[in-house]
Amino acid sequence: MRRTRQAFDEQMQELQLRLVEMGTFVESMLENAIRALAEQDVKLAREVIAADDTADDMDLAIEKQCMRLLALQQPMARDLRTIGTIMKVISDVERIGDYSVDIARTAIRLADTEYFKPLVDIPRMADIVRQMLRQALQALVNRNLDLVTHVIECDDAVDRLWYGLLDELEGIMQKRPEVVPQAIALLLVARYLERIADHTVNIAERIAYMETGRLETLAPSHRADYQRPERAEGGRASD
Amino acid sequence: MGMSGMDSDLIVRPEGEVKIETSGLGLFYGEFQALRDVSVTIAARRITALIGPSGCSKTSFLRCLNRMNDLISGARVVGEVLLDGRDIYHEATDVAVLRKRVGMVFQTPNPFPMSIYDNVAYGPRLHGRCSRSQLDEIVEKSLRAAALWEEVKDTLRKSALDLSGGQQQRLSIARVLAVEPEVLLRDEPCSALDPTATFRIEELMIELMTRYTIVIVTHNMYQASRVSHYAGFFLLGELVEYGPTEQIFENPKDQRTDDYVRGRFG
Numbered sequence: 001m002r003r004t005r006q007a008f009d010e011q012m013q014e015l016q017l018r019l020v021e022m023g024t025f026v027e028s029m030l031e032n033a034i035r036a037l038a039e040q041d042v043k044l045a046r047e048v049i050a051a052d053d054t055a056d057d058m059d060l061a062i063e064k065q066c067m068r069l070l071a072l073q074q075p076m077a078r079d080l081r082t083i084g085t086i087m088k089v090i091s092d093v094e095r096i097g098d099y100s101v102d103i104a105r106t107a108i109r110l111a112d113t114e115y116f117k118p119l120v121d122i123p124r125m126a127d128i129v130r131q132m133l134r135q136a137l138q139a140l141v142n143r144n145l146d147l148v149t150h151v152i153e154c155d156d157a158v159d160r161l162w163y164g165l166l167d168e169l170e171g172i173m174q175k176r177p178e179v180v181p182q183a184i185a186l187l188l189v190a191r192y193l194e195r196i197a198d199h200t201v202n203i204a205e206r207i208a209y210m211e212t213g214r215l216e217t218l219a220p221s222h223r224a225d226y227q228r229p230e231r232a233e234g235g236r237a238s239d
Numbered sequence: 240m241g242m243s244g245m246d247s248d249l250i251v252r253p254e255g256e257v258k259i260e261t262s263g264l265g266l267f268y269g270e271f272q273a274l275r276d277v278s279v280t281i282a283a284r285r286i287t288a289l290i291g292p293s294g295c296s297k298t299s300f301l302r303c304l305n306r307m308n309d310l311i312s313g314a315r316v317v318g319e320v321l322l323d324g325r326d327i328y329h330e331a332t333d334v335a336v337l338r339k340r341v342g343m344v345f346q347t348p349n350p351f352p353m354s355i356y357d358n359v360a361y362g363p364r365l366h367g368r369c370s371r372s373q374l375d376e377i378v379e380k381s382l383r384a385a386a387l388w389e390e391v392k393d394t395l396r397k398s399a400l401d402l403s404g405g406q407q408q409r410l411s412i413a414r415v416l417a418v419e420p421e422v423l424l425r426d427e428p429c430s431a432l433d434p435t436a437t438f439r440i441e442e443l444m445i446e447l448m449t450r451y452t453i454v455i456v457t458h459n460m461y462q463a464s465r466v467s468h469y470a471g472f473f474l475l476g477e478l479v480e481y482g483p484t485e486q487i488f489e490n491p492k493d494q495r496t497d498d499y500v501r502g503r504f505g
Contacts, residue, residue, distance in 0.1 A: 005501075005502050005503060008502075074461055075501065076460065076464070076488050076489075076500040076501050076502070077488060077489065077490065077491050077496075077497045077500045077501050078497055078501060079501050080488070080489060081489065081490070213489065213490030
């Protein structure tokens with residue numbers, strides 16, 4: 001029994017490592033997608049798009065391993081919650097990869113046009129979001145609930161940036177119709193980043209479940225009664 | 240009286256009608272204390288599973304519920320076991336009637352070396368005088384309830400020893416059901432049965448649950464998690480944790496329960 005469980009423990013460890021590996025890979029896709037957008041680098045954007053197949057393969061491989069462990073080892077209690085968590089989390093990570101591809105496609109579309117304003121808030125959002133993803137995965141490996149709380153708090157900052165950008169770009173589009181196509185594209189990128197943050201919050205909530213056994217919505221912005229923050233003065237974001 | 244366990248998070252009181260309640264239950268075999276201060280409530284017409292490593296005294300606990308331990312010399316029970324609110328260890332308790340109300344199906348089926356019919360009729364004959372037709376009725380009803388009738392109705396006069404393991408298990412159940420018990424105690428009901436026979440016994444338990452209170456002791460955690468509504472984890476003579484089955488197997492509160500259901504010891 002002990003020998004079998006030892007092998008099982010090793011497989012559980014491996015599963016978590018593979019998830020971290022997938023998360024790190026997808027985080028680099030996001031980093032490159034944002035850099036491709038900021039530096040108008042079409043080659044880098046194409047690399048991001050190509051990398052998505054690898055992310056998808058990782059997703060399937062981890063899911064298969066989870067199914068095999070469920071079928072052959074019939075895990076219980078914390079082991080069961082860990083496998084259930086990993087199966088949910090890989091879907092969120094995989095979606096983050098898809099959004100990175102969306103951002104890379106936007107980068108290609110905007111590569112030949114001059115930006116009507118320097119990109120400041122979008123890279124700032126992306127930095128926060130990447131950090132959230134890293135911390136969520138760290139929380140999983142280190143079983144650290146403080147990191148879970150931190151990830152959820154960061155979501156507020158991302159939401160504020162998103163609403164700020166929404167107001168700012170809306171104002172610009174009203175005054176300068178000629179930049180509307182570019183503004184819509186950038187607005188969508190901001191929206192993708194805001195969605196990625198939501199996925200990292202999902203990941204954090206699952207890790208909380210894995211540790212505590214309580215399944216609940218922790219982020220205020222994910223509850224049905226959530227209201228968006230007040231509009232910033234003059235409809236402008238911070239820059 | 241030891242009610243210590245009842246207030247803690249670890250021992251949950253089931254909702255609804257109560258069939259059995261123990262408080263401060265302890266069991267000694269001579270100097271050796273096999274059970275310590277077990278205070279637990281068992282819900283009526285539900286399946287309760289008791290799990291724990293070998294030697295944790297879960298079977299001893301089961302045997303306290305119909306005073307089977309009385310048969311062991313040197314065994315001594317302290318605390319209370321209430322069946323429908325009355326202490327079964329009270330001196331006025333008729334133990335024969337108690338064991339009729341609280342029947343036990345053993346780990347190995349051991350049918351009597353007689354016909355299938357006589358095996359089932361054995362209890363009713365012992366407990367009272369029945370006419371031939373009444374007995375026929377009881378035998379058929381019990382075998383039907385144990386999901387065995389269709390397989391043996393044409394061979395009732397054949398020896399019970401010729402039945403397969405799974406059939407013998409169901410015959411043992413029929414034998415207990417024939418005396419119309421209220422509670423069924425089952426010790427390792429499916430050990431040594433193949434998966435199909437196990438599945439039949441499990442289905443039967445779920446069906447019987449609508450009429451009987453069932454308490455099973457099992458080493459098979461997957462069986463406990465499949466069939467039971469409440470589960471209790473015993474370790475070294477103590478009831479460590481008791482609650483809804485999904486809690487015990489998905490999110491146990493005690494680290495020892497977590498370790499055990501995850502197969503980390505035992």
